[in-house]
Amino acid sequence: MTYCVALFLKAGLVMLSDTRTNAGVDNISTFCKMHRFETPGERCMVLLTAGNLSISQSVVNRLHEGVSIGDADPETLATVPSMFRAAQLVGAAIRDVYNSDGLAMKAQGVGFDASFLLGGQIRGRGMRLFQIYSPGNFIEATPETPYLQIGEHKYGKPILDRVVSYDTPVQDGVKLVLVSMDSTLRSNLSVGMPIDLAVYHRDDMQLRIHRRITETDSYFQHVRDHWSNALRQSYGTLPTADEWWAGERQV
Amino acid sequence: MTYCVALFLKAGLVMLSDTRTNAGVDNISTFCKMHRFETPGERCMVLLTAGNLSISQSVVNRLHEGVSIGDADPETLATVPSMFRAAQLVGAAIRDVYNSDGLAMKAQGVGFDASFLLGGQIRGRGMRLFQIYSPGNFIEATPETPYLQIGEHKYGKPILDRVVSYDTPVQDGVKLVLVSMDSTLRSNLSVGMPIDLAVYHRDDMQLRIHRRITETDSYFQHVRDHWSNALRQSYGTLPTADEWWAGERQV
Numbered sequence: 001m002t003y004c005v006a007l008f009l010k011a012g013l014v015m016l017s018d019t020r021t022n023a024g025v026d027n028i029s030t031f032c033k034m035h036r037f038e039t040p041g042e043r044c045m046v047l048l049t050a051g052n053l054s055i056s057q058s059v060v061n062r063l064h065e066g067v068s069i070g071d072a073d074p075e076t077l078a079t080v081p082s083m084f085r086a087a088q089l090v091g092a093a094i095r096d097v098y099n100s101d102g103l104a105m106k107a108q109g110v111g112f113d114a115s116f117l118l119g120g121q122i123r124g125r126g127m128r129l130f131q132i133y134s135p136g137n138f139i140e141a142t143p144e145t146p147y148l149q150i151g152e153h154k155y156g157k158p159i160l161d162r163v164v165s166y167d168t169p170v171q172d173g174v175k176l177v178l179v180s181m182d183s184t185l186r187s188n189l190s191v192g193m194p195i196d197l198a199v200y201h202r203d204d205m206q207l208r209i210h211r212r213i214t215e216t217d218s219y220f221q222h223v224r225d226h227w228s229n230a231l232r233q234s235y236g237t238l239p240t241a242d243e244w245w246a247g248e249r250q251v
Numbered sequence: 252m253t254y255c256v257a258l259f260l261k262a263g264l265v266m267l268s269d270t271r272t273n274a275g276v277d278n279i280s281t282f283c284k285m286h287r288f289e290t291p292g293e294r295c296m297v298l299l300t301a302g303n304l305s306i307s308q309s310v311v312n313r314l315h316e317g318v319s320i321g322d323a324d325p326e327t328l329a330t331v332p333s334m335f336r337a338a339q340l341v342g343a344a345i346r347d348v349y350n351s352d353g354l355a356m357k358a359q360g361v362g363f364d365a366s367f368l369l370g371g372q373i374r375g376r377g378m379r380l381f382q383i384y385s386p387g388n389f390i391e392a393t394p395e396t397p398y399l400q401i402g403e404h405k406y407g408k409p410i411l412d413r414v415v416s417y418d419t420p421v422q423d424g425v426k427l428v429l430v431s432m433d434s435t436l437r438s439n440l441s442v443g444m445p446i447d448l449a450v451y452h453r454d455d456m457q458l459r460i461h462r463r464i465t466e467t468d469s470y471f472q473h474v475r476d477h478w479s480n481a482l483r484q485s486y487g488t489l490p491t492a493d494e495w496w497a498g499e500r501q502v
Contacts, residue, residue: 158409162479162482175489175491209492211496223489231410231414235426235430240423
């Protein structure tokens with residue numbers, strides 16, 4: 001399994017991915033699911049991957065080496081003129097892998113399971129964030145729904161639903177994705193440390209932070225401890241129902 | 252979908268269920284998923300149901316009218332001598348429904364999907380909490396893992412994982428299941444209000460609270476507001492990563 005989350009904020013992008021892959025519970029490994037495509041000052045993109053590792057690695061390879069959309073000449077994420085075209089290119093790369101491996105996988109009962117988050121900006125164009133599905137179609141984050149998730153998304157969603165908005169500052173977004181990841185790590189063993197963080201500030205054309213966060217990272221440890229304590233305190237300060245329902249007949 | 256949760260605490264049981272059923276997103280209804288089997292002073296049991304409504308209703312009917320385990324005479328939840336036998340009886344009722352409807356459902360592509368939480372106590376015996384699966388097999392909550400969930404369990408699990416323990420007082424357990432339900436209600440439209448709460452204190456042989464909680468319940472409203480505000484405050488008081496990682500090279 002995998003958990004990747006990306007925030008689309010007024011001030012920038014915050015993207016976070018775990019690194020665990022597994023083929024059954026007795027065969028786990030560590031693979032980076034965050035791929036950076038950057039020409040500093042000119043363009044900056046980050047791709048997060050979930051699903052079958054052979055598919056996502058094949059897609060990333062094609063995005064470096066060149067993929068054709070329809071009958072056009074091959075393009076790469078370093079040459080596409082817009083983020084929309086970049087999302088289309090990821091879709092084309094997925095379809096390419098499907099045409100190459102999809103039927104053989106299906107014949108042996110392996111689902112063609114892959115999804116991607118692509119965020120970034122090209123100079124002179126808008127900053128955008130897309131989620132691309134395994135058929136190659138995609139959706140885009142908007143100020144109304146300023147985050148996207150792939151993989152094991154449920155455990156880490158409540159905190160995002162309650163707190164994140166388009167106006168959330170980037171440094172607060174970093175806190176939120178770390179809390180969201182922590183909730184997921186605690187509940188699903190197939191999502192695992194270390195985790196990779198990318199932070200982009202709008203119109204920067206290069207990443208501000210690209211960091212591998214390990215178990216021993218003192219900031220992440222602080223976030224985990226602070227959050228657990230805060231939740232315990234918050235529930236401690238809730239009044240009990242007895243006080244509210246005391247005068248009412250219960251049964 | 253459904254969300255049901257039950258806490259197995261040193262001091263008692265706390266059980267909570269939503270009431271939404273749906274056949275597609277355009278056909279939703281309200282059905283009680285909490286069933287009470289009580290002979291005050293002698294025995295007290297609560298059964299929570301998830302899955303296909305026709306299966307759970309048929310199971311509940313059989314538990315009232317009598318089911319045979321193997322070649323034994325028919326029993327009901329009012330006659331079984333122990334909670335273990337009660338869990339077996341729920342399993343036998345599920346198998347009965349499977350034998351009656353399972354093949355016809357399968358022939359039309361409808362999965363035999365049902366799960367149950369059964370908690371309670373019979374005078375002179377221990378208080379117990381079971382989760383019964385659709386094949387009729389079951390597991391039991393223990394002090395080490397003092398809660399069980401059925402249905403849409405993921406959104407409401409992080410708060411339980413972080414806070415609940417066997418020593419949690421019953422009135423604190425009520426807060427926790429309400430917060431857990433609130434997180435689920437916010438994230439999954441197919442889990443819906445009103446909700447039903449049952450609270451049992453060990454050795455009482457009758458429910459202390461059996462309450463339908465609606466949107467206008469002032470305590471539940473307070474819990475929702477308090478919790479949202481507390482989460483926002485907690486994340487507000489987290490230091491930003493900038494302060495911790497300032498001296499380090501990022502990229």
